[in-house]
Amino acid sequence: MSALGSAGLVAAARLLQAGQVCVGEPGDPTAAARLAAATHAPGLIVLDGSLPRYSLRRAQVGLVTAAQIDAFGNLNTTVLGDYDEPTARFAGPGLLPDVTAALPTIVLLPHRLAAFVERVDFVTAPGGLSGPLDRALVGLPGTGPIAVVTDLGVLRPDPATAELVLTDLHPGVTVEQVRAETGWPLEVSADLVETAPPSEAEQAALTSSAA
């Protein structure tokens, strides 16, 4: 079973639309895209990362994961600690920086304090950098991550501050639980909603893909 749980997978899948072209990393990101394609988003295309320079230009949304994420949605898949003397080494950039630079991106990541930090040790892939104007200043389009979907809920960037705020809670999860696993003073959206449980069609697709 996915590290995100069924609530996380369906919350991510529901952000996708029929006919969209997605770049999806292996694991939960691709699983969420397949779930969308099997339910409400027929004709959704998931690219496999070949011919990256050409295919990225034709993609509309990215689905990614990371080792670390910060309050501005910047992602780290490089190191913990200093680059030359790291305390942990991850798998490196791959396509990630290009995806978050160019596309609206959905990040899928289990919600744990070790991963949700105030500032990433290394910016492998740009989110909102350090504030709401930063991306435009360096010439990057959009906001980077449009949603961060975890096993506890969904965070989205506040347009005024570019900081990630809690917008959705999965069933049975409390705000306190999410705050306890978040390394910055997490704001809660005034429009906080609860994730609807999996529909029959979603449940069927989850069950058949797990089999």
Place this chain on the structure above:
Amino acid sequence: MALAEVVDALVPDGSTVAWEGVPVAVARALLRRRGLTLVSTAPGVSGDLLVGAGCVDRLVTSAVAGPRIQAALRSGLALEEHTATGMAAAYDAGAAGLPCGLLRGYTGTDLAAVTRVATVRCPFTGEQLAAVPALTPDVAIVHAPRADRISPDRLPPLYAARRALVVVDEDGGEAPWFAEVVRAEPDEDGWAELLADRARFTAWLAQARA
């Protein structure tokens, strides 16, 4: 000629080798090599093995995956890290005989400060672009199901290198005229299984190197 002989003749000590999707049998034929520079978008199990066997001094890659690569980094393996599109642009430039490849990339990342990338201005539009140095390996080794079914991703490394080898699963079709083609051999002595068992493999490696 058999795969091991072809590979052995193609890759002398100290070579820079582009390595894309290569089966482990190729790594096996190179275990006695020293001082290689391995250039690989994703080194995979075979690249991890080559590094683990101590054949590689320097790694140019966009995927720092594999337990042996991670261990080697802790003991001094030199690393040049690029994004997947940076690798593609550098191979393209090498294939076209250009000194550098251009792309939109590295913007807003900490990678730019720790790898070989520069910023240039487009003379027509004024846009700031990233430039990466061309990759021109001594040898490129890539995998394809058949000589006429080479993935488009893997053509630039072949064209960029001085010598090119396509390792295929089945005979038939024609590769680019300058490339050698050799068929991957089936793993008759269960080598892949040996690889999975670290203790058994370490013992086997010591024997193979003796």
